[in-house]
Amino acid sequence: MHEFILSEPSVLEPILLFCTSILRVRDTRSVVTTIRALRTLLPRFKAPSPIRSYFCNDVLKASITSLHEPYFVDCQKDLASLIAGIIHLEEDDNNSANSVPRSIILSLPGMQDQARVERRLAKLKQTNRHDERTQRSIVLDLLSGIKGVSIHEQGRIQRPEHTKKKGMLEMYVKMEMDQNGGRATGIVRGDSPGLAGVSDMFGGE
Amino acid sequence: MANSLGLFIEQKPQAVPEGSDLAGVFAFLYEIMRNPSLVVSIPALHCWTKLLRSRIVRDSEAVTTMVAGLLETCCARLVRYESLPEDSEDITLQFLHEDIDTTPERHAFLGNYRRFCADIVETLVRRTPAEAMEHILAQATSMLQNISREHATFQPQTFSKNAYPVLRVDAQVTVIEAALKGYMKWIQAPGEDAHDNERIRNDLENSLEQWGRQILQTRFEDPEIARKIITLMSSLSTRALGSRPAFALSFLEYMLTIRLADDTSLVLYSEAVKDLERMCSLEMQRLAMKFADDFMNVYDQLEAKVNETINDHTTDERQRMAYSAFLFIIIHRSTTLERSMQEERMGHMLNQVKDAWRNSEFSKAISSFQSFCGVLGMAPLPEFLAANNFSSVQDWSNQMLPSDGQALQATILDRSQHLPLRLTKALLAASTEKLRDGSPAYEMAAALWAEATPILLPNLLQLISHAQAFNDINHNWSHLPPELQQVIKRVLTDRFWQAGISTESRDDFFARVSGSKSTYEGFASTVRGTIRQIRESSYYILYSLARFRDSFYGIPDLPGPLSQALFGHAGALTAHHLCVLLTVSTHLIEGCPAELRPHFLPPMIQGLFRELDRKISTEWNEVARHVAESGDNDNLTDEMKTESILRQLTYSAVSLVAVLLDARQGKSCLSSLCRNV
Numbered sequence: 001m002h003e004f005i006l007s008e009p010s011v012l013e014p015i016l017l018f019c020t021s022i023l024r025v026r027d028t029r030s031v032v033t034t035i036r037a038l039r040t041l042l043p044r045f046k047a048p049s050p051i052r053s054y055f056c057n058d059v060l061k062a063s064i065t066s067l068h069e070p071y072f073v074d075c076q077k078d079l080a081s082l083i084a085g086i087i088h089l090e091e092d093d094n095n096s097a098n099s100v101p102r103s104i105i106l107s108l109p110g111m112q113d114q115a116r117v118e119r120r121l122a123k124l125k126q127t128n129r130h131d132e133r134t135q136r137s138i139v140l141d142l143l144s145g146i147k148g149v150s151i152h153e154q155g156r157i158q159r160p161e162h163t164k165k166k167g168m169l170e171m172y173v174k175m176e177m178d179q180n181g182g183r184a185t186g187i188v189r190g191d192s193p194g195l196a197g198v199s200d201m202f203g204g205e
Numbered sequence: 206m207a208n209s210l211g212l213f214i215e216q217k218p219q220a221v222p223e224g225s226d227l228a229g230v231f232a233f234l235y236e237i238m239r240n241p242s243l244v245v246s247i248p249a250l251h252c253w254t255k256l257l258r259s260r261i262v263r264d265s266e267a268v269t270t271m272v273a274g275l276l277e278t279c280c281a282r283l284v285r286y287e288s289l290p291e292d293s294e295d296i297t298l299q300f301l302h303e304d305i306d307t308t309p310e311r312h313a314f315l316g317n318y319r320r321f322c323a324d325i326v327e328t329l330v331r332r333t334p335a336e337a338m339e340h341i342l343a344q345a346t347s348m349l350q351n352i353s354r355e356h357a358t359f360q361p362q363t364f365s366k367n368a369y370p371v372l373r374v375d376a377q378v379t380v381i382e383a384a385l386k387g388y389m390k391w392i393q394a395p396g397e398d399a400h401d402n403e404r405i406r407n408d409l410e411n412s413l414e415q416w417g418r419q420i421l422q423t424r425f426e427d428p429e430i431a432r433k434i435i436t437l438m439s440s441l442s443t444r445a446l447g448s449r450p451a452f453a454l455s456f457l458e459y460m461l462t463i464r465l466a467d468d469t470s471l472v473l474y475s476e477a478v479k480d481l482e483r484m485c486s487l488e489m490q491r492l493a494m495k496f497a498d499d500f501m502n503v504y505d506q507l508e509a510k511v512n513e514t515i516n517d518h519t520t521d522e523r524q525r526m527a528y529s530a531f532l533f534i535i536i537h538r539s540t541t542l543e544r545s546m547q548e549e550r551m552g553h554m555l556n557q558v559k560d561a562w563r564n565s566e567f568s569k570a571i572s573s574f575q576s577f578c579g580v581l582g583m584a585p586l587p588e589f590l591a592a593n594n595f596s597s598v599q600d601w602s603n604q605m606l607p608s609d610g611q612a613l614q615a616t617i618l619d620r621s622q623h624l625p626l627r628l629t630k631a632l633l634a635a636s637t638e639k640l641r642d643g644s645p646a647y648e649m650a651a652a653l654w655a656e657a658t659p660i661l662l663p664n665l666l667q668l669i670s671h672a673q674a675f676n677d678i679n680h681n682w683s684h685l686p687p688e689l690q691q692v693i694k695r696v697l698t699d700r701f702w703q704a705g706i707s708t709e710s711r712d713d714f715f716a717r718v719s720g721s722k723s724t725y726e727g728f729a730s731t732v733r734g735t736i737r738q739i740r741e742s743s744y745y746i747l748y749s750l751a752r753f754r755d756s757f758y759g760i761p762d763l764p765g766p767l768s769q770a771l772f773g774h775a776g777a778l779t780a781h782h783l784c785v786l787l788t789v790s791t792h793l794i795e796g797c798p799a800e801l802r803p804h805f806l807p808p809m810i811q812g813l814f815r816e817l818d819r820k821i822s823t824e825w826n827e828v829a830r831h832v833a834e835s836g837d838n839d840n841l842t843d844e845m846k847t848e849s850i851l852r853q854l855t856y857s858a859v860s861l862v863a864v865l866l867d868a869r870q871g872k873s874c875l876s877s878l879c880r881n882v
Binding site: 001002004005006008010011014015017018019021022024025026027029030033034036037040041172173 | 247251305310313314317318795799802803806807810811813814815817818821822825828829852855856858859860862863864865866867868
């Protein structure tokens, strides 16, 4: 399936458009899953193509915008890895000094110190591509002026101590809720409950 | 503390020092577990579910003496405490109300408590099937006898789903279901002595069958009790007694002869009677799939009996089709009937489907949106809503429907029955459920449906298209005055119950819904429910046809029109309805045979992701806007519901992307969820 989709731009395009929208959606689980799917595609689009341009432009911009927003602090590591992967896309081109990701980053507010940016980009290029941790820490460092800060870190609100030891009762009340949440939907429609819709057919056995 | 102690023993039995008073600890845990306060009891109960998994604990002498007590407590506490009247004298219930404040939490807690109890019953039966089962069956017999003795006084007028006898039967059925589960597990992994196992198994089957037959001697007048008994007999017959067709036949006969007198003036009772009838026909079909050859041996008698019911004027349309599907299944799944005979009889039944879909009057009637509304009796809808001033009534659930409204409601319900969807759905389900791809029965069904598919598809797509466009206010209702457009919008708004979010209980919600049938809200519900039913039945038909692979996916001019029908007006659906559409689309996309992908997938994927992108982006922006503007007076519950549905839609869509782009191309994320086999 995946081969077919990657080889058929008319199918891949709507999917990529959709993924780019998801990068901006306030649902951490969906954002993280989407990022992982997108990252697996990157190695396939090293050669110049409309798809590669799309990654270097639209996907990159969406990633940076989310990185900037406080809501996405929990996805910052994943976003940074995706950004690192996109920066690498054009770096083997003959004229990598003109690469789109590079100029987008330079155009960001707070990136006037071009020498600093160049140093970070060079460092990124030298680091082992498989060393994900270093890769993303360089990106987070590079974009440190842009990256969003959670309201807890802003010092206004103390994040409550991670309460691991919740009351016994709370645990038993909650387990069930989790189960419901994890089930097909946990939603019951009000109208004509006796009528089995497709959702029941699929969710059932 | 007790919980931790118990868990320690379970996890590190070797670390328990020699000479420790294990028996004392067990006795202590046992006492806590039996405490009348369930909140006190649950840690110990939970602990027992884990302890009993350990063979050393299970077989220890100390525990052996407690088995009977454990079993008894668990069985007794499987009752639905949340359905008992609040002013009950029951001490456990009083503790419960004292200990847990809110209804959703109480329900969640009780759900957990019952699960642990069922788990213990299951484990104990698995440990010593013969003894435990004997004990459980004996208890059940005496309880059911008591019920049916007390039950001589059952009055349809006072019927309630939560009547005390119903709750007792429910608890008992849960116990036996758990016991059967334990027994089935024992069968899969019995003891070491094969000879001994065979003997135990045979004895157990004998006593289960004998017990079952004894139950089948009793007629239960309360439809809710009868329904629970039938569910239980079904798992007994198809699972534990799968090798005893004689029992299946007796059970079948029981269901064929069960006829409770309906009384439509008693709404709750009448609904329960209908539920029971549906349950019976569904279980009959299930039996037919399992015992087709045995039923074939007595086919002529069965057919005569079934036809008698079909021709009875009190049988409703839905039941008629279910009965036809039952006969269809026997013929289809029989391995003894000659193939030509099978094909002839099944073909004959399928002709009904073909004729209904290619009927030229029907085709004409659904050719435009206006005529589609007319077919459903909804042509006068705008006038009716305006004349009855729906726009200025605040609480629709408290406004009674006038008699012309009730007449219109009845017409809509009746008209929707005349669409060929239900018959098609019933026969498709009969043709595909619990059938392995590639089996002879599957091949035969595929060949027969390959002829019918091209005949029904054009009109089916037309129906889907109209049923989705119905929700498209801008497209189809824009000619109405703005306040009437608002009314239509409200008519199309579902009522939901959501686990963990809704403040009322699930039962209360259903009671509220079914109690408002003859109100403005009930009328609105009929309208949207009818349209939704058309969509979802159509989806089911598509999904089932797709199981025949090439004969569906290979149809030359299918992909474009299909995509247009499914996604043309999809933007008008709510996030929840879009979820259903996404589910069926995911099946269609994933089920496409590799060689037909270039043909089938492009229009489907383009349409689907275009709509998902649009819907999900818009709705999230809307949520963000709400959050930004939120004030103290906002309806938080509604916001949480909207957001939770949106999250589900988003994640389901993202999961499909992950599957589509997954290089490892493992099994699809849905395949484990939805195989009908």
